[in-house]
Amino acid sequence: MEGASSNVNGPSNTYLQKKQRTEDKTRPAMLDFDVFDCPICSEPLTIPIFQCDNGHLACSSCCPKLSNKCPACTLPIGRIRCRAMESILESILIPCPNATFGCTKNVSYGKESTHVKECAFSQCSCPVPGCNYNGSYKDLYAHYILFSHPIEYINLPLKFDNSFIFRMEISKKILILRGLVKKLVFVVQCFKEPYGVYVTISCIAPSAPEVGKFSYHLSYIVDGYSMTFKSPEVKRVLEVSLETPREDFMLIPNSFLRGEMLDMKFRIKELKQE
Ligand SMILES: [Zn+2]
Ligand SMILES: [Zn+2]
Ligand SMILES: [Zn+2]
Ligand SMILES: [Zn+2]
16 A cells, blocks of 8 residues: 555655645636625725625725715724735736737736726727727827828927927817827827817827826917917827816917917927836
8 A cells, every 4th residue: 555644744744735835826716706896886896995893895985975884784884994805805816908919917806907007018099080990009100101091190200309380170179190209199189168279189008118208398379479388298098088178288268269270389208217
């Protein structure tokens, strides 16, 4: 008979147990992800997680909505954290939703959407109405070279920090600025409101370090006067919003408008990254 107990005594046994435990740490497991969703709003739980004295859970946005009263047992909820669940949550890593596009990062459960905004592999949408193109920010520049759209394209100067003048038709709503330097695409959007026109500029790219950060100066010129808007950072977006912006815009009042065209001066600067 094989001596099953011959090598399982003394210090070597402790070593064996420890080693097995270390290996266990990375052993795949089946998980029912429903238990990591808030039982009240069904959104993925994120830290902090709260519990009542009976151990019922609620996410941090549900607690104030429930007036800090547990819906299951009416005991107070929103003061005591559920540290055990928080550490379980921190230990769960799932592949980035862009794994199929090449991202190899694993992200904490419930943090995927935060990562996707910063993931260099996230897919960006073409903002031109009627175009359903989706692709990497690196391919967008080529998209505006290869395909024509019923809007205007303007090439950014070969060097950032050189200003240039462009005209935009308000009713067109969108103008594409192609930047050859880093093959980045910026989009100028106009929103006509009863009291004036909102103008905003964004870069169609994720907020990934490899994209870089930019600030800009935008001036509107009329009758020899100009008004300037300086933005400390161009917003980087995967998809432009079609809603009138609430922040980071220049508002040109109606009294400054002369017909359908806007004469603008634009200067973009790449910011040094820490
Ligand atoms: Zn909730
Ligand atoms: Zn309860
Ligand atoms: Zn990713
Ligand atoms: Zn397109």
